Amino acid sequence: MADFSHLQDFLQPVSKAFLNDDLEYDAFQIGGVIDAYEEDHHPDLDAADVVLLGVGEERGSATGKTGTQGPDAIRREFFRLYNWHRDIKLADVGNLRSGAFLADAYAAMKTVVSELVQANKTVIILGGSHDLTYPQYKAYAAHQLIIEATVADALIDLQEESSLRSERFLMDILTEQPNYLRHYNHLGFQSYFVHPRMLETLDKLRFDCYRLGRIRENIEEAEPVLRHSDMFSLDINIIRHTDAPANHLSPNGFSGEEACSLTRYAGMSSRLSSFGIYGYRPEKDKEQLTARQIAQMMWYFMDGRSVKNKEALLEDRDSFWEFHIAFSDIETVFLKSKRTGRWWMQLPDQEFVPCAYNDYLLASNNEMPERWLRHQERM
Template identity: 25%
Template sequence: MNIEDLLIPAPKLHAEKWQLGAVIKPEIKEGGIALIFCSDERGAQGTAIPKNYTKIRSELYKLSKQDWKIPIADLGDFISGKTPEDTHCALQELLTFCLRKQILPIVIGGSNDLAYSLFSAINHIYKNLTYVQINHILSLENPDTPLCEKNFLSKILSTEANPIGKYHHLGFQKHANELDALHLMSEVNFDIIRLAEMMKSPETIEPYFRRADLVSINCDAVESLTDAFSLHPQVNGLNRREICAYMKEAGLSENLKSIGIFNYQSHSRHLLNHQLLAQMIWYLLEGINIQRSHPKERQYETFWVIIDDREVAFKRDTFSNLWYFGKSNNITECLPCSKLDFEQGKLGYLSSRLLKFEV
């Protein structure tokens, strides 16, 4: 496959030596990060007309490059197919190409159903995936109808060959969701986290990101104020600081293989919206660079807690100060949790999430 046939090169923008644009290159490097901008919004009843992402790039390129070591490539703008199916097929090919070269693709723009392409590309290579989605809507429409943003999750969850391992849905808003969908997710033991729970410290939500293979963000889950930030703007949602904090947490995932940021309103006339998306990407890149700098070998402290007549174990990573729940000596068999979970355990309380894991 010639990836150049799928992409329009990114424009050349000026950047100072200390800025991120000075290290972003058009060439893709093994083990690096690839930015891919998409325009196909047909899955959200939009169009596939090419969007102009120059303002976003300009805002991103002018941010600090810090002391990051991971090479970053801006592959340019992905060329939409004649049909949405063509777009998904070609995007999966591009993503598979990146993944096989240990390149982490970041897909920016397009409608939320493109998350299905990210999942399919990763699922073709890896097994037992953990998928984290930030989305105010939990839509589970008929997976047998043509792929769109309302049924892509149903298609992912109903995959028979190499089914998904874990799914965490973050930021849903109760007033905007069908009750039956929420009940169904609870019955199959997938985690659904309300917006209200995410408006506190990111520390309590971080465990859901820790082992994510795929993360997707629907920009509709971010609040819009004077101008639409997303294709379907919402008055309620994560604020600017909160979404940037969660983007960093996504980048810190131990297993992250791809991430998508969808339903962004690229036609926004407000510079602040372009700045916000650029800073979301920047914090994601910061998280990835921090995670790659962590030592591979870790040491863990074990804390035993007696609750009624049961003995449970919490473990603390002495390097990162992150917490786990479980008795196994193999940390991958323990459940990521927060320090608050440990503190509540000492008081005799285990959350339903920990209780389900123990069972």
């Protein structure tokens, strides 16, 4: 990874001076510590833990535009926040060059993300329209990595007949052969926007879909889902309009604080290596409130990364409380981390999978947790 030059052809530098109106960043601000690709400076990617990549590509959506305004608007707000996570080294490789065609942008993004993931970096992608989830997935397929993917979106983009990639990219991901998707989760869909047949199709494939209301009732339900994911794609349409004015889809959705909880859970995952934030359109924003919301979600992702670094390995049983439970004639073990309070449950094949406290309560009352049943069905 030491050689940055082979990625340079796909990227254009940023200017921290421009983003901060020619003012110096404080040494404790993110802009003061992030190692960014600028005209006269290449970042040291070997030292980086988390890498930012701007992809302002919207040609797969109704706007048909491409540019760097969206990623740079988010950077402007993110760089001004104070850095509380000194154990995590941040780098920024700049913005993806647009290319002549949408396919060129997909290919370039796939190449850059796959290189970074292969080098054990966590990539935060500042989009761009939601169809960029496709090249995010292809970055793993390029190395034949079989993954679990989670998408947070008020819609389910399975409209096969649509001419817009942003409305049908999930069909491409789910049906492409060879396929490298072990499992798919969908968080926060709003039922009145989704055709019932779409949910039936996903359920037949044993994929898990969680209604907005179900997650809002207990936001911690999303944590085991994200802990078991390799890639996370989030459309800002999941956030209600009042908290993210650039979202014009719905007045309903997650609150800003709930969206920050989701990204913190994503950051806590030891498996997750790419996190895409899509659907931000700066021309629809109001006083940069949505850009600030996204910047704070990124800050909480970093906070989750800091927690992840403190978690023990499951093999270190002294760092966990162990609970032996029998339910429905099945004997199993639940583990609870002494450091983070997170839970795991053991499946019949002896594998431990992430779960929630509620799963332990159900098993204690001789009830089969739905999460257990879904894992068994997939096996």
